[in-house]
Amino acid sequence: xxxxxxxxxxxxxxxxxxxxxxxxxxxxxxxxxxxxxxxxxxxxxxxxxxxxxxxxxxxxxxxxxxxxxxxxxxxxxxxxxxxxxxxxxxxxxxxxxxxxxxxxxxxxxxxxxxxxxxxxxxxxxxxxxxxxxxxxxxxxxxxxxxxxxxxxxxxxxxxxxxxxxxxxxxxxxxxxxxxxxxxxxxxxxxxxxxxxxxxxxxxxxxxxxxxxxxxxxxxxxxxxxxxxxxxxxxxxxxxxxxxxxxxxxxxxxxxxxxxxxxxxxxxxxxxxxxxxxxxxxxxxxxxxxxxxxxxxxxxxxxxxxxxxxxxxxxxxxxxxxxxxxxxxxxxxxxxxxxxxxxxxxxxxxxxxxxxxxxxxxxxxxxxxxxxxx
Numbered sequence: 001x002x003x004x005x006x007x008x009x010x011x012x013x014x015x016x017x018x019x020x021x022x023x024x025x026x027x028x029x030x031x032x033x034x035x036x037x038x039x040x041x042x043x044x045x046x047x048x049x050x051x052x053x054x055x056x057x058x059x060x061x062x063x064x065x066x067x068x069x070x071x072x073x074x075x076x077x078x079x080x081x082x083x084x085x086x087x088x089x090x091x092x093x094x095x096x097x098x099x100x101x102x103x104x105x106x107x108x109x110x111x112x113x114x115x116x117x118x119x120x121x122x123x124x125x126x127x128x129x130x131x132x133x134x135x136x137x138x139x140x141x142x143x144x145x146x147x148x149x150x151x152x153x154x155x156x157x158x159x160x161x162x163x164x165x166x167x168x169x170x171x172x173x174x175x176x177x178x179x180x181x182x183x184x185x186x187x188x189x190x191x192x193x194x195x196x197x198x199x200x201x202x203x204x205x206x207x208x209x210x211x212x213x214x215x216x217x218x219x220x221x222x223x224x225x226x227x228x229x230x231x232x233x234x235x236x237x238x239x240x241x242x243x244x245x246x247x248x249x250x251x252x253x254x255x256x257x258x259x260x261x262x263x264x265x266x267x268x269x270x271x272x273x274x275x276x277x278x279x280x281x282x283x284x285x286x287x288x289x290x291x292x293x294x295x296x297x298x299x300x301x302x303x304x305x306x307x308x309x310x311x312x313x314x315x316x317x318x319x320x321x322x323x324x325x326x327x328x329x330x331x332x333x334x335x336x337x338x339x340x341x342x343x344x345x346x347x348x349x350x351x352x353x354x355x356x357x358x359x360x361x362x363x364x365x366x367x368x369x370x371x372x373x
Contacts, residue, residue, distance in 0.1 A: 011248040017042035020132070022088050024075055024123055025049050025096030026068075029205045030139070032058040033243050034094060036345055039067045046088035048073055048081060049097055058204030061341050075119035078126075085126040092135045092250050095123050098170070102143075103209045105166035116169035117176060124180040127190060135254035136185070137246055138177045138194040142235060142266060142308050143167035153235075153269070153309030156196070156262045174262070181260075191253035191260045197242040198235030198266030198308050201278075201328055203335025203344060205239075211275050215282045215292075216336045225283070225292035230276030233305045235266040238328035240352045241321055248317055259316065266308035271325035281329040286337075322356040 021038055025031045026047025038045050045068040052059055059065065071084040075097040098116050099105060105112040120138065127133045145154040146161035160175065162168040174194055181192040201212045208214075211227065218225040245265045252259040266272075276294070283290040313319050323331065331348055338344040 011244070011251055013041055013247070015251050015254075016092075016247070018044065019092060020044045020088055020090045021046070022085060022090035022093045023047045023096065024094070024119075025098060026064075026070065027052045027057065027059040027072075028096060028100075029058060029202075029207065030200060030239060030243065031096045032062065032064055032204060033202070033239050033345070034096070034246065035059075035064050035068055036062065037243060037247070037349060039064065040349075045069065046084065046090065047071065048075070048084050050074060054206040054208075056206045058206070058341070061204070062345060063342070075122060076114050078122040081122055082126050082129075085123075085130070089132045090130070091132055092254065093123065093127060093133055093137070094246060094250065095120065095136070095138045097123075098173075099166065100141075101207065101209055102164050102166045105164055105169070109165040112165045113169045113172070116166070117172045120173040120176045124176065124185075128180065128184045128188075133190050135250045136190055136192045137250050138173065138192075139242075139246060140170045140174055140194050140196050141167065142196055142198045142264070142306060144171045144174050144196055147306060149305045151305065153266075153272075153307035154264070155309045156264060156312055189257070191257050193249050193253055193260050194262050195242065195246055195249060196262070196264050196308065197245075198237050198264075198272075200239050200242060201236055202239030202332050203338075203348070204341065211278060212282065212332055215279060215286075216332075219282075219286050219288070219290050219336075222288075225279055225290065227275055227279050227292055227294045229304070230274060230279070230292075230294040231304065232275050233272055233307070234275065234278075235272045235306065235308050236278055236325050236328060237265075237267045237271070237321065238323050238331055238352075240349065241265065241267070241323065244352075245313065245319065248319065252317065261312075261316070263313045263316075264308040264310045265313060266310050267321050267325060268310075269307065271321070271328075272307045273325055278325070278329065281326055282333065285330050285333040322352055 021043045026035050027049040048071045073080045099112045143162050144160050146159045160171040162171040205213050215225050242265045279292045335344050
């Protein structure tokens with residue numbers, strides 16, 4: 001697999017070669033994609049997470065575990081986490097571990113808060129007591145904001161007050177990060193950011209109560225897709241969009257503290273669409289006369305309208321989304337229908353970078369070198 005410079009946002013992927021990286025939540029959907037890319041870039045990756053909690057797992061299917069130091073543990077267990085952390089001696093930390101499902105948070109609010117809030121405290125304690133960490137990124141969510149159903153995107157300086165236990169716990173995770181940054185980490189010259197990503201879709205997501213995994217399960221069973229809230233608007237984006245943004249933020253703040261901050265990562269406004277429209281696109285690319293239906297489901301309340309204003313990350317890093325929502329759905333279906341998932345990951349990563357003009361820009365430089373993974 002070939003990887004090069006990622007478009008015009010000035011992220012040099014050679015930067016990660018040989019660096020010690022610690023990833024919490026590495027067995028999850030986004031964690032698996034992140035670890036795959038870091039491994040391909042030659043990083044020394046240690047992951048800390050629970051075992052995958054789905055019947056199928058991207059982490060297991062793609063055999064990522066065989067190419068990294070994978071530690072199975074609970075983010076709530078500070079003692080075990082610190083042992084793994086200290087052994088890894090990381091320079092860069094990506095914190096993805098979380099209980100990420102809104103409906104699950106209503107059923108298990110205590111577990112959700114313990115994982116999402118105290119889990120953040122625990123990983124930051126490890127960073128606080130480390131002499132090696134220089135760059136820390138906490139991956140949160142677009143749902144950290146107090147959602148007033150406004151017909152515009154939320155900006156990074158707006159009020160943090162998620163409504164449901166999941167969203168609220170991630171708001172708390174942001175506040176914990178802010179406190180550790182100002183109280184401890186700034187004095188240690190540890191650069192700290194949080195990334196608030198929109199709704200992420202893509203190959204290898206097998207979670208329950210998410211629209212795309214529900215679509216894939218229904219399609220493979222040749223059943224009609226059931227959509228709970230077809231009129232809800234969300235900022236859908238392919239998984240590689242935030243993953244490369246996380247890499248960009250972690251690298252740039254490592255080299256220059258002024259890039260530390262709080263960033264929304266989401267699609268352009270025209271790609272913030274209803275779940276009904278998203279399901280239409282899924283049916284279009286899946287084919288086989290696939291249909292969907294909707295109806296009221298007695299369950300916890302969820303936001304109807306949610307967008308992100310991503311002008312800050314665009315201005316700061318000259319960042320732009322690469323794939324629109326239709327391309328994101330097309331690639332999700334491609335992954336679901338492809339038998340060799342490892343080859344499909346490689347193919348999609350290369351295509352994503354090519355579509356961002358990454359390889360063209362990188363190989364166009366006189367001092368450029370190909371990374372062969």
